[in-house]
Amino acid sequence: MLVSDPSPTSRRPVIVAASAAMQRILDIARRAAASDATVLIQGETGTGKELVARTIHDQSERSGGPFVAVNCGAYTDSLLASELFGHVRGAFTGAVTDRAGVFETASRGTVFLDEIGEMSPTMQVKMLRVMQERLVIRVGSSKETHIDVRVIAATNTDLVEKIRRQEFREDLYYRVKVVSCVIPPLRDRPDDIDPLIDHFLAHFCALIGHRDVTLAPAARKILQRHAWPGNVRQIRGEIEQLVSMAADGTVLAPNDLSLELRGETAMSPMPAAPQGSAPPAAASIGTDRSDATYQALLDEWTRAVIEERLTRFAGNITRTAQSLAISRSTLYALLKKYGMHGLDE
Structure with a gap:
């Protein structure tokens, strides 16, 4: 079953949903589109979270408005604030004109916040206020502007675990998770x-x-x-x-x-990490994995694969990310998580 434009020559991706699991995802998307409720889409990298978000938008009453996606993990706090909320002239070096943020430019449409779990605590506080009051203040200004957008957020991380580690606000979690959509891995x-x-x-x-x-x-x-x-x-x-x-x-x-x-x-259920470079998770697992958690095993395998690719491509970030079919920002997040480094062009 294809959703969106089924034309073979279309450059716009479509959802291929033959399995019962993906049929359920499409049903959730259809029902979510009937309201303006905030949606949290969870799933591993590459499962199609943005595509599901676009499907919800396209089937909603906001389909005539813009769909604007922002990768929250690709910006520093100051740049993310400017991207989302806008700024006024003189707010910072290089701000030579006033600029509206996506919450304003996406009026009557949908804002898709990808990798929302990568937001800093400071940005989480600002986002909570925006979602509660539906008001934004441009960077460098004190004027409040009302916004009319739907918010769909996505993450490939376990937000509940982040809440437990006090890395993600519980109140923001419940604000974004009005409708929950978990996309299973392939x-x-x-x-x-x-x-x-x-x-x-x-x-x-x-x-x-x-x-x-x-x-x-x-x-x-x-x-x-x-x-x-x-x-x-x-x-x-x-x-x-x-x-x-x-x-x-x-x-x-x-x-x-x-x-x-x-x-x-x-x-292979668990490729061995290169000799002498055992990941942190592997150190706690040891040679006996009989009691290892799924996440620990996945961390060990992920780190080993990334390390092999970095070696193959001489540390080149872009080529490594392309070979893994992930974005540069996702690779940067994984490198940070596992204490690894690559080379920028």
């Missing part, structure tokens, strides 16, 4: 893998202008069995790479797949 909904493969094959063949590019059964089997830690974003990148390198009439074989898929590195 490994938990294998029924979606084949439809996603076929969708992206058709999409990129039409977009690039290639005809009759197909998958050999053995190659498709590898794709079906892969764990897809980068979720839908990763499978999209894999198919785009395959189609881009193919010619008309190509039957893609296993050796056409990326090295990661051919080696099936993601199929």
